[in-house]
Amino acid sequence: MEKLTIVVPAFNEEEVLNNTLQRLLKIESKLIQAQILDYSSDILVVDDGSADQTWKIIKHYHEKNKSIKGIRLSRNFGHQNALIAGFQAVVASADLVVTIDADLQDDPESINEMINCFAGGAEIVYGVRNDRTTDTWFKRNSAALFYKLLNILGVKLIPNHADFRLMSQRAVKTFLQYKERNLFIRGVIPLLGFSTAKVYYKRTPRLAGKSKYPFKKMLAFAWNGITSFSIIPVRF
Template sequence: MARPILWIVVPCYNEEQVLPLTAPMFLQKVQELTDGGKISKNSRILFVNDGSADKTWSIIRELAEKDEHYIGICQSRNRGHQNAVLAGLMEAKDRCDITISIDCDGQDDINAMDRMVDEYLDGAEIVYGVRAKRDTDSFFKRFTAETFYKLMKTLGADVVFNHADYRLISAKVLQHLADFEEVNIFLRGMVPLVGFKSTTVSYDRAERLAGKSHYPLRKMLALAFNGITSLSVKPITLITAIGAGFSFIGLILMIWAVVKAILGQTVAGWASTVCIVCLLGGIQLISMGILGQYIGKTYLETKHRPRYIISARTWEAETRHYLEDDLS
């Protein structure tokens, strides 16, 4: 069996502080896997600049000039983490045998790649990196993170518990993932939908090496809501069930009120009326908001806008450089 060509896909957004620290780590891992006979010497590290406002793209270009293993693409503007990962995967799918997506911050254990590649060589097409424990997290962070995954699962999004975007995907799977044309991207739920043989590899997550996190609680909640509404209609089913339940309760109360009126036992009930109106009004507003999210997503999907636009590639710059030398 020929050694597979691996592309490590690394999304980057304002990572000028941490990139000089983690880039050599990625390169060392590629060299270790190559020397160990697990991957081809033609393997690469693909940095995806997600419209950074700092010197991230300049650093990527400098790395590409120093070592052929480093390559990079630059998006025309910031489009978000999920779009950046997808851009890298789609760029890699026709040029390699396997990809491993990993964040740039150094928190994911890079040594788990060895076991990921081993699982691929044993027949797995997708290998999910899963956190073994969350002992280093605060109670609040651990609670919100675990609630995030449980809520996603409950509401119909097929996600792997404690898995983010650290995963190995074969080129075969990527070819089918490319057929998913939705604009609202949530890869943690989309990849399992493709199918094929999959497994997990557990690892311990470390502290960020430098810089600050780009995923505060606000963005995590937005990601969760986007994932749920992009992959499942269960919230609408839940709204229907709640509406049916309250309609049944309302029917019972209406019968009770009629009976009380016939018996002449009715009394003024200002407090109960206000409570019922407020409760039903709140439920209606929430329901309208959720329905509005689905309608809005449908509106965006019908536009068929591009999910990412590549404005530059490091190897294109190299080609131009060679052509200029030949012409001169």
Template sequence: MLLPIEDGDEAIVATPVLTIVVPCYNEEEVLPETVFQLSGVLDAFIQDNLISSASTMLLVDDGSKDATWELIERFHASNSYVTGLKLAKNAGHQSALLAGLMRAKSYSDCVVSIDADLQDDLAAIREFIVKFHEGYDVVYGVRQDRTADTFFKRATAQGFYKLMTSMGVNIHYNHADFRLMSRRTLDELEKFQEVNLFLRGMVPLLGFPSTKVFYDRKERFAGESKYPLKKMLAFAFDGITSFSVTPIRFVTSMGFVLFALSVVAGLYAIIGKIMGATVTGWTSLILSVWFIGGVQLLALGLIGEYIGKIYKEVKRRPLYVIEKEVIADQRELASVPSAKPTWVN
């Protein structure tokens, strides 16, 4: 519920400035419909006095090779809601999303992140705003079910969430990057200087009041998915290695187990030698060599992955470079009173 703020003799209704951040990579097919639908959402929220008339959408072009940026510039010229950032090269979904969040937080009271493919339910954003007015700093959009997914995608996704949870990572089940964050949570998120980004795991670490909104995911409106199996597996592996050392501990445990087995095998060989038993053992010897060799390579690769992440973190290279931007006039935004989430018991 909105509360009035007294300003001299006038009462001003504190409505928050909302920015909807949309990472875009080769989205020229779906972008016109995305802008159209998000404009309708902002129109409706402003009319219902849920958000300020200074609210906008921020389209982040993640180094697209098609006409995505040209469309953003065109929409900016004809649609007062549309603003944009163009990254100098493809930095990846998480970096592009972070670029939009960090840019939007300077003039927004709350920010909603959503993909450009229109699979996330836009109607859920209204519930996000309502929860923000109730005092929540983070609102997670969570899928109600995965019945629309293929068996393989459903099984791998659910397996990923369960695996992350079992490794001690605080991650919300069936939540991607469809969420609302308040300005103060974004201010704190900016202090996380990590190069290996996994926002789904980083946001829960902030610890601010949060809640969930459940929704049904739709089919992609147009274009192709930018997350094929290879990228999905790489993203999952990055998430695991960025937030858990359990794989390293697993390798250590495996080393102890193999050491124990080698001791047992050594005792068996010594006893057999004393008793005069002759064992050819060629097959078992070759299999054991291949097995132990494979485990060693796996362990070295896993350790190398962690060392590689440390290497990237130590260099402190920027996550993204902004080439161009088309942003609303900050003087107009500054004239709008800042709002904080308000509620009545």
């Protein structure tokens, strides 16, 4: 049995965090009771400089259940840096790491299938959205354009995969050897070279709150991805 840590980056997620932690705890508890996961499996929430009650909620749950842990960043460093902070915190203790956003629009029930893929030999398991009907027309089409553009520029991404994935401890250690600033995580992971698998799921609507990726942030994220992996913009 392996120890799993679920890493959840959270920025101003007070409206959804209670539901998120309860669902993730329930999923992990079932897997522990079925003797699929080690009893020490846990959840780490990375508070990315929230200005609301996010940290207070994390502390409240930790006091009731020590398997819920938290890291509070000194300011808002951004989603990708919050994920990296989570990796750095758990890499020495976790055999498996699952990353998932706090809004749970990615289906946490797919974690069981991801673990099955790991048992079958995959060290990286990508969560892939096969139904985005809950997204707006703009978001669906801008995402398709983003993947197409990066593919043209030679950046090999997993289409319709964001940051919901399972990684073995060995894969996480290898990822953390990258020392670049502003790492474009979903572009780096496919370069690691480990055996991979995909788990497909339907994306669901956000339970409450607002997306933390408004149009301006989406553009900055896309530009970071392009410039991190292609010299074509420099040549242009």
